[in-house]
Amino acid sequence: MYVAVKGGERAIDNAHAWLAEERRGDTSVAELGVAQIREQLSLAVNRVMAEGSLYDPDLAALAIKQARGDLIEAIFLIRAYRTTLPRFGASHPVETSAMRCDRRISATFKDAPGGQVLGPTFDYTHRLLDFKLAAEGEVADAPEAPPQPGPTPHIMGYLNREGLIEDEAPSDATPPDLTREPMELPADRALRLQALTRGDEGFILSLAYSTQRGYARNHAFVGELRIGAVSVEMDIPELGFAIELGEITLTECETINQFKGSKTEPPQFTRGYGLVFGQTERKAIAMALVDRALRWKELGEEDQGAPAQDEEFVLMHADNIQATGFLEHIKLPHYVDFQSELELVRKLRCEAEGSTRWEAAE
């Protein structure tokens, strides 16, 4: 129940003024610049871009500063800003095969053409706190080696030549857009991928983990994980041709999963796919696992009743802004709602006590 009430303006203004002061913190400590956040907290910036569903590192850094480092609040700010932008159009699908890779690894083929390129990874670090970072100091230049010429081919292409992995049906169909039309279920894979790539990292991670632990197990291998820059092209009507609008960093994960075959398909490997804004590999791997779990119906697999197979459960709960909006609204005034509940409980209590006395008297 909603009832309009007035009051509290002064308290709200003062609360926001205090918020600003707390955000700044101790003024004897230098203020954090937006460019510092963009450059030095870049993985937080990447997460805000991915889940805010807007690629703009400066805005994401500003949102993180404004949100005092609360990433879901920052994502909320980016989502709100995004709705104010006129839509110029949609890009051509990005060519990840032409990615300029910072990182490219395969867990399935040791000698993949193009090699195992680790890139700037936390893998193989000892996860010991580095107290040198607590002191200011120069960072040594990273070593260099002669760059590999040309693009790095996708590893899936090699498996595909033997016909051992399912084909992705080529298509140029216009995909549905959940930012424009309400999500309708059952969703096709394009809609699922859109919902997963902007979904909450923690939620997608937990679902993916649940598949690994046996809730709709799909035996995923990371066929390839790559991180790097791709160019974005769009047709410009006034020019009559497509131009490049810029370059974005993406993380792509292709999983290779077991499949026994079905009435129509021979035994072969199947695929899961993750593609996420920024350097966001935990999210991209998790997305690929959940994508694969959600494909059970089209692959003719058994419904195990696992959460990761339940399209409605996954898609309706993956968005952290929807979730936090509904969750947090319960802290806002519900005085009248509660008043009616209170009266109901008092009445029930009264009736119960009345009947108890009546029973006792009998």
Added chain:
Amino acid sequence: MTDKTERKAWMGLLARAPADDLDRLWSEAGLAPDYAYLRPPEVGGVMVRGRAGATGAPFNLGEMTVTRCAVRLADGTVGHGYVQGRGKRHATQAALVDALMQGGTKDTARAVVLTPLQEAEDARCTARAARAAATKVDFFTMMRGED
């Protein structure tokens, strides 16, 4: 009319260039032609798409910010600017360079703006590629079980 491929290349370069680099080169170049906006700079979003499994059906990945504008020089040449991010000055300068590249000042514009931008971009790409190459794993066999 200018070759389409060539125009695509310089518009892409201007779109990708860091706004500060273009701004510095543009002010140093002192080209400053008279112009009027056909479309004043406008910030908007473009929905970026990917493909399922990299090669399958398209899906919507998320939006990116883009700024666009169109200018007309005194001689009637029209230039378009579409650049990544929210830089109105960036979009205007890109549109002006696009217009100049279609006329008599083409060689100057190329020499003082495009060539340095391309060199800076090449250097950035090479530096990243060289760092990546240094992290390539060389495997060596320690022991083979079946021998």
